[in-house]
Amino acid sequence: MLSPSSDSPADDVIRALADVADLVVVPHTRLADLTTLRIGGRPRALVECRAAEAVTAAVGALDAAGVPVLVLGGGSNLVVAGGDLDLVVVAVRNREIDYRTVEAGGAEAGGAEAGDGDTGPGGIVVRAGAGLTWDELVADTVARGYGGLECLSGIPGSVGATPVQNVGAYGVEVAQVLHRVRWFDRATGTDEWVSPGALGLAYRTSVLKNADRAVVLEVEFRLDAAGRSEPIRYAELAGRLGVTPGERTDPAVVRRTVLELRRGKGMVLDDDDEDTWSAGSFFTNPVVREGDLPTVRSRVADRLGVEQAEQMPAFPAAAGGVKLSAGWLIERAGFSKGHPSSSSPARLSTKHTLALTNRGSATADDVIALAREVRDGVRQAFGVELHPEPVWVGCSI
Numbered sequence: 585m586l587s588p589s590s591d592s593p594a595d596d597v598i599r600a601l602a603d604v605a606d607l608v609v610v611p612h613t614r615l616a617d618l619t620t621l622r623i624g625g626r627p628r629a630l631v632e633c634r635a636a637e638a639v640t641a642a643v644g645a646l647d648a649a650g651v652p653v654l655v656l657g658g659g660s661n662l663v664v665a666g667g668d669l670d671l672v673v674v675a676v677r678n679r680e681i682d683y684r685t686v687e688a689g690g691a692e693a694g695g696a697e698a699g700d701g702d703t704g705p706g707g708i709v710v711r712a713g714a715g716l717t718w719d720e721l722v723a724d725t726v727a728r729g730y731g732g733l734e735c736l737s738g739i740p741g742s743v744g745a746t747p748v749q750n751v752g753a754y755g756v757e758v759a760q761v762l763h764r765v766r767w768f769d770r771a772t773g774t775d776e777w778v779s780p781g782a783l784g785l786a787y788r789t790s791v792l793k794n795a796d797r798a799v800v801l802e803v804e805f806r807l808d809a810a811g812r813s814e815p816i817r818y819a820e821l822a823g824r825l826g827v828t829p830g831e832r833t834d835p836a837v838v839r840r841t842v843l844e845l846r847r848g849k850g851m852v853l854d855d856d857d858e859d860t861w862s863a864g865s866f867f868t869n870p871v872v873r874e875g876d877l878p879t880v881r882s883r884v885a886d887r888l889g890v891e892q893a894e895q896m897p898a899f900p901a902a903a904g905g906v907k908l909s910a911g912w913l914i915e916r917a918g919f920s921k922g923h924p925s926s927s928s929p930a931r932l933s934t935k936h937t938l939a940l941t942n943r944g945s946a947t948a949d950d951v952i953a954l955a956r957e958v959r960d961g962v963r964q965a966f967g968v969e970l971h972p973e974p975v976w977v978g979c980s981i
């Protein structure tokens with residue numbers, strides 16, 4: 585790590601950026617104040633960009649000078665090392681929202697560029713600045729009576745980060761409702777609209793995750809103008825709503841119900857609830873080969889009995905794989921809610937074993953030690969490898 589006060593090419597670029605419109609350079613800052621896990625050291629500077637053009641100017645100039653950049657949205661999917669960080673944080677803060685009606689055949693009224701995605705006749709497309717808070721967008725679409733985003737209510741962070749890990753919850757992923765993305769390609773310096781196909785969207789990943797390939801500037805989503813939710817696929821949500829799985833219903837009721845369910849699991853940010861001081865689910869649900877499933881079940885049976893082994897959740901996944909539940913495996917490996925103790929600075933949420941939380945004084949090392957303990961414990965118990973979901977900056981598990 586270099587000292588942010590030492591002279592570097594970054595200083596010249598940062599000085600020059602101060603003249604760019606819609607851009608503010610904030611010299612002394614800590615990532616602990618900008619991340620939901622509340623850990624992270626001091627970058628060389630924070631550059632806040634309130635327009636897409638300011639983002640491209642900042643990232644373009646820093647890339648040209650070879651200065652390491654951390655593109656920041658809401659900081660809700662980051663684990664950042666402490667100390668002095670040799671990087672400049674570019675915070676994406678453009679927040680505009682614009683709705684367009686889509687005519688039959690997919691042409692957009694209102695002067696938009698031609699769309700690539702199939703919006704169907706009489707649909708609505710919403711375009712949002714990457715820096716807008718995601719849940720503000722969801723709330724706005726639902727308040728206008730449009731369906732599509734309601735199952736993704738309450739996910740922290742920015743609009744621009746949603747395609748980065750193809751965010752998902754309660755049976756819906758961004759990939760299902762994404763129309764187009766405007767990105768700044770950092771290799772070519774091009775500012776362009778791309779279709780979802782260019783993003784390589786898959787379970788909690790895309791070509792943008794853990795890569796410096798492009799910065800998302802704006803995102804368009806397809807909405808249901810008739811006010812129907814996405815089909816309700818998640819059994820727990822369908823049960824709460826009293827609908828048959830696959831049915832569509834009122835987006836406002838779905839949003840309310842999803843927020844209730846999420847709050848119960850500590851998955852809605854709340855300054856007064858330390859169970860939400862996290863990066864959300866810390867591990868993705870592991871996908872194993874179908875042929876390996878009997879071995880996992882027999883390891884579960886050896887440890888917990890045949891009944892538990894039969895009840896272990898397992899769902900079909902892409903490429904013939906089987907998706908297991910990380911939370912279920914963590915609990916059955918012996919890590920209960922709140923592990924290791926109420927006095928530990930980093931501990932599992934008391935509401936949800938999948939969230940690693942900072943109780944106020946945890947460092948990155950505390951979080952990493954807990955993450956390793958859980959990952960290694962699950963591997964030892966069941967032979968299943970857990971992979972972290974957040975992006976790591978200056979540290980790793």
Ligand SMILES: Cc1cc2nc3c(=O)[nH]c(=O)nc-3n(C[C@H](O)[C@H](O)[C@H](O)COP(=O)(O)OP(=O)(O)OC[C@H]3O[C@@H](n4cnc5c(N)ncnc54)[C@H](O)[C@@H]3O)c2cc1C
Binds near residue numbers: 749
């Ligand atoms: C309590 C809680 C609950 C959560 N629940 C869910 C959930 O249900 N489902 C889910 O999928 N996730 C969930 N998450 C994880 C997180 O909210 C999402 O991944 C979210 O999309 C991250 O957005 P962000 O703006 O905070 O990204 P950040 O944490 O700021 O950044 C994450 C990564 O995206 C990159 N990035 C950010 N903005 C851009 C941009 N404009 N262009 C290019 N790259 C960018 C960053 O460089 C970084 O690599 C949860 C997190 C918390 C704390």
